[in-house]
Amino acid sequence: MAEPVLSLSGLRVEFETIDGMTPAVAGIDLTVHRGETVAIVGESGSGKSQAMMAAMGLLATNGRASGRADFGGVNLIGLPKAQLNEIRGRKITMIFQEPMTSLDPLYRIGDQLIEPIRRHQGLGARQARARAVEMLRLVRIPDAERRMRSYPHELSGGQRQRVMIAMALANDPEILIADEPTTALDVTIQAEILELMADLQKRLGMAMVFITHDLNIVRRIAHRVYVMRKGEVVEEGPTAQIFAAPRHAYTRDLIEAEPEGRKPPVPSGVPVMLDGRNIDVTFALGGGLFRAPQLLKAVDGVTVRLRQGQTVGIVGESGSASRRWRALCCGCCQARARSGSRIATSPILAGPRCSHCGAGCRS
Ligand SMILES: Nc1ncnc2c1ncn2[C@@H]1O[C@H](COP(=O)(O)OP(=O)(O)OP(=O)(O)O)[C@@H](O)[C@H]1O
Ligand SMILES: [Mg+2]
Numbered sequence: 001m002a003e004p005v006l007s008l009s010g011l012r013v014e015f016e017t018i019d020g021m022t023p024a025v026a027g028i029d030l031t032v033h034r035g036e037t038v039a040i041v042g043e044s045g046s047g048k049s050q051a052m053m054a055a056m057g058l059l060a061t062n063g064r065a066s067g068r069a070d071f072g073g074v075n076l077i078g079l080p081k082a083q084l085n086e087i088r089g090r091k092i093t094m095i096f097q098e099p100m101t102s103l104d105p106l107y108r109i110g111d112q113l114i115e116p117i118r119r120h121q122g123l124g125a126r127q128a129r130a131r132a133v134e135m136l137r138l139v140r141i142p143d144a145e146r147r148m149r150s151y152p153h154e155l156s157g158g159q160r161q162r163v164m165i166a167m168a169l170a171n172d173p174e175i176l177i178a179d180e181p182t183t184a185l186d187v188t189i190q191a192e193i194l195e196l197m198a199d200l201q202k203r204l205g206m207a208m209v210f211i212t213h214d215l216n217i218v219r220r221i222a223h224r225v226y227v228m229r230k231g232e233v234v235e236e237g238p239t240a241q242i243f244a245a246p247r248h249a250y251t252r253d254l255i256e257a258e259p260e261g262r263k264p265p266v267p268s269g270v271p272v273m274l275d276g277r278n279i280d281v282t283f284a285l286g287g288g289l290f291r292a293p294q295l296l297k298a299v300d301g302v303t304v305r306l307r308q309g310q311t312v313g314i315v316g317e318s319g320s321a322s323r324r325w326r327a328l329c330c331g332c333c334q335a336r337a338r339s340g341s342r343i344a345t346s347p348i349l350a351g352p353r354c355s356h357c358g359a360g361c362r363s
Pocket of ligand 2: 048050097179
Protein backbone atom coordinates (compact mmCIF):
# COMPACT_ATOMS: atom_id res chain seq x y z
CA MET A 1 0.00 0.00 0.00
CA ALA A 2 1.22 3.53 -0.87
CA GLU A 3 2.00 5.97 1.94
CA PRO A 4 -0.88 7.72 3.75
CA VAL A 5 -1.43 11.32 2.66
CA LEU A 6 -4.12 12.26 5.14
CA SER A 7 -4.76 10.54 8.47
CA LEU A 8 -7.54 11.52 10.80
CA SER A 9 -7.20 10.14 14.31
CA GLY A 10 -9.60 10.68 17.15
CA LEU A 11 -11.13 13.57 15.20
CA ARG A 12 -13.98 15.16 17.13
CA VAL A 13 -16.28 17.98 16.10
CA GLU A 14 -18.71 19.75 18.39
CA PHE A 15 -21.01 22.71 17.85
CA GLU A 16 -22.03 25.29 20.37
CA THR A 17 -25.82 25.46 20.17
CA ILE A 18 -28.63 26.72 22.39
CA ASP A 19 -28.68 23.23 23.93
CA GLY A 20 -24.98 23.48 24.84
CA MET A 21 -22.07 21.72 23.12
CA THR A 22 -23.53 19.21 20.63
CA PRO A 23 -21.29 16.48 19.19
CA ALA A 24 -21.31 16.02 15.39
CA VAL A 25 -18.22 13.81 14.89
CA ALA A 26 -17.37 11.52 17.79
CA GLY A 27 -13.65 10.80 17.46
CA ILE A 28 -13.15 9.08 14.08
CA ASP A 29 -10.09 7.51 12.45
CA LEU A 30 -9.73 7.65 8.67
CA THR A 31 -6.75 7.29 6.34
CA VAL A 32 -6.39 7.97 2.64
CA HIS A 33 -3.29 6.88 0.73
CA ARG A 34 -1.62 8.30 -2.36
CA GLY A 35 -3.58 7.37 -5.49
CA GLU A 36 -6.44 5.95 -3.44
CA THR A 37 -10.16 6.79 -3.49
CA VAL A 38 -11.94 6.51 -0.18
CA ALA A 39 -15.71 6.88 -0.02
CA ILE A 40 -17.60 8.10 3.03
CA VAL A 41 -21.23 7.02 3.11
CA GLY A 42 -23.90 7.22 5.78
CA GLU A 43 -27.18 8.80 6.73
CA SER A 44 -27.84 12.50 6.47
CA GLY A 45 -26.43 14.33 9.49
CA SER A 46 -23.97 11.55 10.36
CA GLY A 47 -20.98 13.92 10.28
CA LYS A 48 -19.49 13.16 6.85
CA SER A 49 -19.16 16.78 5.71
CA GLN A 50 -18.21 18.25 9.08
CA ALA A 51 -15.38 15.74 9.55
CA MET A 52 -13.81 16.95 6.32
CA MET A 53 -14.61 20.62 6.97
CA ALA A 54 -12.80 20.25 10.31
CA ALA A 55 -9.73 18.79 8.59
CA MET A 56 -9.71 21.76 6.22
CA GLY A 57 -10.12 24.27 9.07
CA LEU A 58 -13.46 25.36 7.63
CA LEU A 59 -15.92 24.75 10.44
CA ALA A 60 -18.59 27.36 11.12
CA THR A 61 -17.67 29.82 13.88
CA ASN A 62 -19.67 27.85 16.48
CA GLY A 63 -17.75 24.64 15.65
CA ARG A 64 -14.79 23.19 17.61
CA ALA A 65 -12.47 20.45 16.35
CA SER A 66 -10.04 18.34 18.34
CA GLY A 67 -7.89 15.31 17.62
CA ARG A 68 -5.52 15.02 14.65
CA ALA A 69 -5.65 15.46 10.89
CA ASP A 70 -2.11 14.71 9.75
CA PHE A 71 -1.01 15.85 6.33
CA GLY A 72 2.64 15.91 5.26
CA GLY A 73 3.86 15.63 8.86
CA VAL A 74 1.68 18.53 10.06
CA ASN A 75 -1.47 18.35 12.20
CA LEU A 76 -4.02 20.54 10.42
CA ILE A 77 -6.25 20.83 13.48
CA GLY A 78 -5.52 24.16 15.13
CA LEU A 79 -2.95 25.16 12.49
CA PRO A 80 -2.71 28.97 12.08
CA LYS A 81 -4.74 30.32 9.14
CA ALA A 82 -1.67 31.53 7.22
CA GLN A 83 -0.18 28.03 7.23
CA LEU A 84 -3.53 26.44 6.37
CA ASN A 85 -3.87 28.78 3.38
CA GLU A 86 -0.56 27.48 2.01
CA ILE A 87 -2.09 24.00 1.92
CA ARG A 88 -5.76 24.66 1.15
CA GLY A 89 -6.59 25.34 -2.48
CA ARG A 90 -3.20 23.99 -3.57
CA LYS A 91 -2.31 20.67 -1.93
CA ILE A 92 -5.76 19.85 -0.57
CA THR A 93 -8.82 21.10 -2.40
CA MET A 94 -12.47 20.58 -1.70
CA ILE A 95 -15.59 20.46 -3.82
CA PHE A 96 -18.35 21.62 -1.49
CA GLN A 97 -21.77 20.04 -1.24
CA GLU A 98 -23.36 23.41 -2.01
CA PRO A 99 -21.66 25.12 -5.01
CA MET A 100 -22.49 28.64 -3.79
CA THR A 101 -20.31 27.97 -0.71
CA SER A 102 -17.22 28.42 -2.80
CA LEU A 103 -18.48 30.66 -5.61
CA ASP A 104 -18.70 34.36 -4.83
CA PRO A 105 -21.89 35.76 -6.40
CA LEU A 106 -20.22 39.15 -6.93
CA TYR A 107 -17.30 37.98 -9.09
CA ARG A 108 -17.17 36.60 -12.61
CA ILE A 109 -16.42 32.89 -13.01
CA GLY A 110 -13.16 33.65 -14.84
CA ASP A 111 -11.79 35.90 -12.10
CA GLN A 112 -12.64 33.32 -9.45
CA LEU A 113 -10.77 30.64 -11.36
CA ILE A 114 -7.76 32.77 -12.28
CA GLU A 115 -7.03 34.15 -8.80
CA PRO A 116 -6.10 30.85 -7.07
CA ILE A 117 -4.20 29.66 -10.14
CA ARG A 118 -2.04 32.81 -10.04
CA ARG A 119 -1.61 32.67 -6.27
CA HIS A 120 -0.64 29.03 -6.04
CA GLN A 121 1.16 28.43 -9.34
CA GLY A 122 2.79 31.86 -9.70
CA LEU A 123 1.61 32.14 -13.32
CA GLY A 124 1.25 35.42 -15.23
CA ALA A 125 -2.20 36.79 -16.07
CA ARG A 126 -2.29 35.37 -19.64
CA GLN A 127 -1.08 31.91 -18.67
CA ALA A 128 -3.45 31.73 -15.71
CA ARG A 129 -6.35 32.75 -17.97
CA ALA A 130 -5.42 30.07 -20.51
CA ARG A 131 -5.30 27.48 -17.72
CA ALA A 132 -8.72 28.62 -16.44
CA VAL A 133 -10.30 28.28 -19.91
CA GLU A 134 -8.63 24.87 -20.34
CA MET A 135 -10.15 23.73 -17.03
CA LEU A 136 -13.64 24.93 -18.02
CA ARG A 137 -13.32 22.96 -21.26
CA LEU A 138 -12.14 19.89 -19.36
CA VAL A 139 -15.28 19.92 -17.22
CA ARG A 140 -17.36 20.34 -20.40
CA ILE A 141 -18.62 23.89 -19.88
CA PRO A 142 -19.94 24.87 -23.31
CA ASP A 143 -18.56 28.07 -24.80
CA ALA A 144 -15.85 28.29 -22.12
CA GLU A 145 -14.35 31.61 -23.32
CA ARG A 146 -17.69 33.39 -23.02
CA ARG A 147 -18.53 31.70 -19.71
CA MET A 148 -15.41 33.19 -18.14
CA ARG A 149 -17.35 36.49 -18.11
CA SER A 150 -20.51 35.02 -16.51
CA TYR A 151 -21.54 35.51 -12.90
CA PRO A 152 -22.49 32.38 -10.89
CA HIS A 153 -26.23 33.17 -11.01
CA GLU A 154 -26.12 33.02 -14.82
CA LEU A 155 -25.16 29.35 -14.74
CA SER A 156 -27.33 26.30 -14.15
CA GLY A 157 -26.83 24.28 -10.95
CA GLY A 158 -24.88 21.59 -12.81
CA GLN A 159 -22.71 24.17 -14.57
CA ARG A 160 -21.90 25.82 -11.24
CA GLN A 161 -20.95 22.44 -9.84
CA ARG A 162 -18.64 21.87 -12.80
CA VAL A 163 -17.01 25.30 -12.33
CA MET A 164 -16.32 24.31 -8.74
CA ILE A 165 -14.82 21.02 -9.91
CA ALA A 166 -12.63 23.00 -12.34
CA MET A 167 -11.47 25.23 -9.45
CA ALA A 168 -10.68 22.23 -7.28
CA LEU A 169 -8.66 20.48 -9.98
CA ALA A 170 -6.88 23.50 -11.52
CA ASN A 171 -3.90 23.32 -9.16
CA ASP A 172 -3.29 19.56 -9.43
CA PRO A 173 -3.95 18.86 -5.72
CA GLU A 174 -2.46 15.97 -3.74
CA ILE A 175 -5.87 15.31 -2.18
CA LEU A 176 -9.29 16.13 -3.51
CA ILE A 177 -12.13 16.08 -1.00
CA ALA A 178 -15.33 15.84 -3.01
CA ASP A 179 -18.58 16.30 -1.08
CA GLU A 180 -21.48 15.08 -3.24
CA PRO A 181 -19.75 16.54 -6.31
CA THR A 182 -21.90 15.02 -9.02
CA THR A 183 -25.44 15.15 -7.60
CA ALA A 184 -26.56 18.01 -9.88
CA LEU A 185 -25.09 16.42 -13.01
CA ASP A 186 -26.79 14.21 -15.54
CA VAL A 187 -25.37 10.75 -15.94
CA THR A 188 -23.41 11.41 -19.13
CA ILE A 189 -21.55 14.42 -17.71
CA GLN A 190 -21.22 12.66 -14.34
CA ALA A 191 -19.44 9.80 -16.10
CA GLU A 192 -17.10 12.24 -17.88
CA ILE A 193 -16.27 14.09 -14.64
CA LEU A 194 -15.56 10.83 -12.82
CA GLU A 195 -13.30 9.81 -15.69
CA LEU A 196 -11.49 13.15 -15.50
CA MET A 197 -10.90 12.64 -11.77
CA ALA A 198 -9.72 9.07 -12.34
CA ASP A 199 -7.34 10.29 -15.03
CA LEU A 200 -5.84 12.93 -12.68
CA GLN A 201 -5.52 10.29 -10.05
CA LYS A 202 -3.53 8.06 -12.39
CA ARG A 203 -1.42 10.88 -13.77
CA LEU A 204 -0.62 12.67 -10.50
CA GLY A 205 -1.25 10.02 -7.84
CA MET A 206 -4.01 12.25 -6.44
CA ALA A 207 -5.84 10.82 -3.43
CA MET A 208 -9.58 11.30 -3.22
CA VAL A 209 -12.11 11.40 -0.40
CA PHE A 210 -15.53 11.05 -1.96
CA ILE A 211 -18.62 11.76 0.15
CA THR A 212 -21.77 10.48 -1.49
CA HIS A 213 -25.20 8.91 -1.04
CA ASP A 214 -24.89 7.21 -4.42
CA LEU A 215 -23.81 3.62 -3.78
CA ASN A 216 -23.45 2.94 -7.52
CA ILE A 217 -20.70 5.58 -7.71
CA VAL A 218 -19.08 4.07 -4.61
CA ARG A 219 -19.01 0.65 -6.27
CA ARG A 220 -17.48 2.13 -9.39
CA ILE A 221 -14.78 4.40 -8.02
CA ALA A 222 -13.89 3.69 -4.40
CA HIS A 223 -11.06 1.44 -3.24
CA ARG A 224 -12.24 1.57 0.36
CA VAL A 225 -15.43 2.66 2.13
CA TYR A 226 -16.08 4.24 5.53
CA VAL A 227 -19.67 3.98 6.79
CA MET A 228 -20.70 6.71 9.23
CA ARG A 229 -23.66 6.87 11.57
CA LYS A 230 -24.38 9.39 14.33
CA GLY A 231 -20.87 10.84 14.22
CA GLU A 232 -19.07 7.50 14.32
CA VAL A 233 -17.43 5.25 11.76
CA VAL A 234 -19.38 2.02 12.21
CA GLU A 235 -17.62 0.02 9.51
CA GLU A 236 -14.63 0.37 7.19
CA GLY A 237 -13.19 -1.91 4.56
CA PRO A 238 -12.39 -2.58 0.89
CA THR A 239 -15.36 -1.72 -1.35
CA ALA A 240 -15.96 -5.24 -2.64
CA GLN A 241 -16.00 -6.61 0.91
CA ILE A 242 -18.36 -3.91 2.23
CA PHE A 243 -20.92 -4.68 -0.50
CA ALA A 244 -20.53 -8.46 -0.53
CA ALA A 245 -20.32 -9.08 3.21
CA PRO A 246 -21.33 -6.04 5.29
CA ARG A 247 -20.68 -6.72 8.98
CA HIS A 248 -22.64 -3.91 10.61
CA ALA A 249 -26.47 -3.97 10.62
CA TYR A 250 -26.57 -0.33 9.51
CA THR A 251 -24.38 -1.05 6.45
CA ARG A 252 -26.70 -3.93 5.53
CA ASP A 253 -29.73 -1.61 5.84
CA LEU A 254 -28.01 1.00 3.68
CA ILE A 255 -27.28 -1.49 0.91
CA GLU A 256 -30.73 -3.07 1.07
CA ALA A 257 -32.41 0.37 0.94
CA GLU A 258 -31.29 0.97 -2.65
CA PRO A 259 -34.52 1.55 -4.67
CA GLU A 260 -35.78 -1.21 -6.92
CA GLY A 261 -38.81 -1.86 -9.13
CA ARG A 262 -41.16 0.45 -11.05
CA LYS A 263 -44.00 2.79 -10.18
CA PRO A 264 -47.41 1.60 -11.48
CA PRO A 265 -48.87 3.89 -14.21
CA VAL A 266 -51.57 6.46 -13.29
CA PRO A 267 -54.97 5.46 -14.82
CA SER A 268 -55.93 7.55 -17.87
CA GLY A 269 -59.21 8.90 -16.36
CA VAL A 270 -57.43 10.78 -13.54
CA PRO A 271 -57.91 14.60 -13.84
CA VAL A 272 -55.17 16.71 -15.40
CA MET A 273 -53.72 19.18 -12.84
CA LEU A 274 -51.22 20.96 -15.05
CA ASP A 275 -51.35 21.33 -18.80
CA GLY A 276 -48.46 23.37 -20.14
CA ARG A 277 -48.14 23.86 -23.89
CA ASN A 278 -45.37 25.34 -26.02
CA ILE A 279 -43.58 26.95 -23.07
CA ASP A 280 -40.76 29.28 -24.14
CA VAL A 281 -38.29 31.13 -21.93
CA THR A 282 -35.93 33.67 -23.44
CA PHE A 283 -33.24 35.57 -21.56
CA ALA A 284 -31.69 38.79 -22.83
CA LEU A 285 -27.95 38.76 -22.16
CA GLY A 286 -25.78 41.87 -22.13
CA GLY A 287 -26.91 44.73 -24.35
CA GLY A 288 -26.87 48.41 -23.52
CA LEU A 289 -28.02 51.80 -24.70
CA PHE A 290 -26.84 51.31 -28.30
CA ARG A 291 -26.44 47.55 -28.43
CA ALA A 292 -29.21 44.99 -28.74
CA PRO A 293 -29.02 42.21 -26.15
CA GLN A 294 -28.14 38.69 -27.22
CA LEU A 295 -31.20 36.48 -26.83
CA LEU A 296 -30.73 33.10 -25.21
CA LYS A 297 -33.56 30.66 -25.62
CA ALA A 298 -33.46 28.62 -22.41
CA VAL A 299 -36.72 26.73 -22.98
CA ASP A 300 -38.04 26.10 -26.45
CA GLY A 301 -41.61 24.96 -26.94
CA VAL A 302 -41.91 22.49 -24.06
CA THR A 303 -45.24 20.77 -23.53
CA VAL A 304 -46.03 18.96 -20.28
CA ARG A 305 -49.14 17.39 -18.80
CA LEU A 306 -49.39 16.29 -15.18
CA ARG A 307 -52.27 14.25 -13.77
CA GLN A 308 -53.39 14.12 -10.13
CA GLY A 309 -51.13 11.81 -8.11
CA GLN A 310 -48.65 11.49 -10.97
CA THR A 311 -44.91 12.09 -10.73
CA VAL A 312 -43.10 13.13 -13.89
CA GLY A 313 -39.34 13.05 -14.13
CA ILE A 314 -37.52 15.82 -15.99
CA VAL A 315 -34.22 14.48 -17.23
CA GLY A 316 -31.64 16.08 -19.44
CA GLU A 317 -28.13 17.34 -19.51
CA SER A 318 -26.95 20.05 -17.15
CA GLY A 319 -28.04 23.48 -18.41
CA SER A 320 -30.94 22.03 -20.37
CA ALA A 321 -33.31 24.36 -18.54
CA SER A 322 -35.30 22.01 -16.32
CA ARG A 323 -35.16 24.59 -13.51
CA ARG A 324 -36.42 27.36 -15.81
CA TRP A 325 -39.47 25.60 -17.08
CA ARG A 326 -40.29 24.11 -13.71
CA ALA A 327 -40.35 27.67 -12.36
CA LEU A 328 -42.68 28.71 -15.14
CA CYS A 329 -45.16 25.97 -14.37
CA CYS A 330 -45.85 27.67 -11.03
CA GLY A 331 -47.38 31.11 -10.94
CA CYS A 332 -45.60 31.92 -7.69
CA CYS A 333 -42.20 31.20 -9.18
CA GLN A 334 -42.59 33.46 -12.20
CA ALA A 335 -41.01 36.43 -10.47
CA ARG A 336 -37.88 34.43 -9.78
CA ALA A 337 -37.68 33.13 -13.33
CA ARG A 338 -38.12 36.66 -14.61
CA SER A 339 -35.18 37.99 -12.64
CA GLY A 340 -32.75 36.91 -15.40
CA SER A 341 -34.18 39.53 -17.74
CA ARG A 342 -36.93 39.05 -20.22
CA ILE A 343 -39.26 36.15 -20.43
CA ALA A 344 -41.72 35.18 -23.09
CA THR A 345 -44.24 32.62 -21.93
CA SER A 346 -47.02 30.86 -23.67
CA PRO A 347 -50.28 30.50 -21.78
CA ILE A 348 -50.28 27.76 -19.17
CA LEU A 349 -53.59 26.12 -18.43
CA ALA A 350 -53.70 24.67 -14.96
CA GLY A 351 -55.86 23.63 -12.08
CA PRO A 352 -56.96 26.11 -9.39
CA ARG A 353 -53.94 25.51 -7.18
CA CYS A 354 -50.39 24.40 -7.87
CA SER A 355 -49.48 21.39 -5.78
CA HIS A 356 -45.76 21.94 -6.44
CA CYS A 357 -45.63 25.23 -4.54
CA GLY A 358 -48.23 24.61 -1.85
CA ALA A 359 -50.61 27.07 -0.25
CA GLY A 360 -51.14 30.47 -1.71
CA CYS A 361 -49.73 29.67 -5.12
CA ARG A 362 -51.89 30.67 -8.05
CA SER A 363 -51.05 29.10 -11.37
N1 LIG B 1 -23.00 25.24 12.31
C1 LIG B 1 -23.61 24.19 12.91
N2 LIG B 1 -24.16 24.34 14.13
C2 LIG B 1 -24.74 23.30 14.77
N3 LIG B 1 -24.79 22.06 14.27
C3 LIG B 1 -24.25 21.85 13.05
C4 LIG B 1 -23.63 22.90 12.31
N4 LIG B 1 -23.18 22.40 11.13
C5 LIG B 1 -23.51 21.10 11.14
N5 LIG B 1 -24.14 20.75 12.28
C6 LIG B 1 -24.64 19.41 12.66
O1 LIG B 1 -23.59 18.47 12.53
C7 LIG B 1 -24.12 17.19 12.20
C8 LIG B 1 -23.32 16.60 11.05
O2 LIG B 1 -23.54 17.39 9.91
P1 LIG B 1 -22.89 17.04 8.49
O3 LIG B 1 -23.04 18.25 7.65
O4 LIG B 1 -21.51 16.54 8.68
O5 LIG B 1 -23.84 15.86 7.99
P2 LIG B 1 -23.66 14.95 6.69
O6 LIG B 1 -23.34 13.56 7.14
O7 LIG B 1 -22.70 15.60 5.75
O8 LIG B 1 -25.15 14.97 6.13
P3 LIG B 1 -25.68 15.10 4.60
O9 LIG B 1 -25.57 13.74 4.01
O10 LIG B 1 -27.10 15.54 4.80
O11 LIG B 1 -24.86 16.15 3.91
C9 LIG B 1 -25.58 17.41 11.89
O12 LIG B 1 -26.34 16.96 12.97
C10 LIG B 1 -25.72 18.89 11.73
O13 LIG B 1 -26.98 19.35 12.16
MG1 LIG C 1 -22.95 16.64 3.97
